[in-house]
Amino acid sequence: MTLPRIRLFLVDDHEVVRLGLRELFNRSEHIIVIGDCATASQAITDAVTLKPDVVLMDLRLQEGSGVEACREIRDACRNTRVLFFTSFGDEEAVLSTTLAGASGYLMKHIDGSVLIDAVERVARGHSIIDPRISETILTRIKSLGSERTEDAIESLSPQELRILPLLAEGRTNKEIAIALGLSDTTVKSYLHRMFQKLHVSRRSQAAVLFSKTTRM
Numbered sequence: 001m002t003l004p005r006i007r008l009f010l011v012d013d014h015e016v017v018r019l020g021l022r023e024l025f026n027r028s029e030h031i032i033v034i035g036d037c038a039t040a041s042q043a044i045t046d047a048v049t050l051k052p053d054v055v056l057m058d059l060r061l062q063e064g065s066g067v068e069a070c071r072e073i074r075d076a077c078r079n080t081r082v083l084f085f086t087s088f089g090d091e092e093a094v095l096s097t098t099l100a101g102a103s104g105y106l107m108k109h110i111d112g113s114v115l116i117d118a119v120e121r122v123a124r125g126h127s128i129i130d131p132r133i134s135e136t137i138l139t140r141i142k143s144l145g146s147e148r149t150e151d152a153i154e155s156l157s158p159q160e161l162r163i164l165p166l167l168a169e170g171r172t173n174k175e176i177a178i179a180l181g182l183s184d185t186t187v188k189s190y191l192h193r194m195f196q197k198l199h200v201s202r203r204s205q206a207a208v209l210f211s212k213t214t215r216m
Helices: 015-025 038-052 066-076 089-101 112-123 131-146 149-154 158-168 174-182 185-199 201-214
Strands: 008-010 030-037 053-059 082-085 106-107
Touching: 008 015, 008 038, 008 112, 015 030, 015 112, 030 038, 030 112, 038 053, 038 066, 038 089, 053 066, 053 089, 053 112, 066 082, 066 089, 082 089, 089 106, 106 112, 149 201, 158 174, 158 185, 158 201, 174 185, 174 201, 185 201
Parallel strands: 008 030, 008 053, 053 082, 082 106
Antiparallel strands: none
């Protein structure tokens, strides 16, 4: 019995990259490219319409970010998995995509055969992080887990406790302000104090702490 081919959708703001990826995946007997686009908004629209098995997406896109698109796609298409394929390997980016629901994060310097294998593995339900950055990320996550997370969360004020889950959803300061009826400046001030209490310096780190408390 022949298994159905993996339905792949490509998202990258460089046409030459999309064309190159199409050519690469055309060599695979197990993958079929069902579409591509350059913008975050189009990626969301096409993913909802086409319902691909895997979306292979760059981090930085036209008209929005890959993280925002990933979150929207995962919310609308629970069976669609997102694999990031990008040139940016910093800790903040990897953590942000993981919190947005991505199944993997790979750097663009990898070989084509590795990328094909990664798409197949993600389609089967596996998670993948580029080995060049996985050690750094795992170390950081472990360090966050070793801190007194629960006590830190309990030190937050009622308003900060309302802000934290919104931050963990990836909302911007403006979106948080609208949701809670606050000014952007007030939200920024709350975040500054909240980061100090949680002993973090980035939004993604605070979101990781929140996600850990929800699993306690």
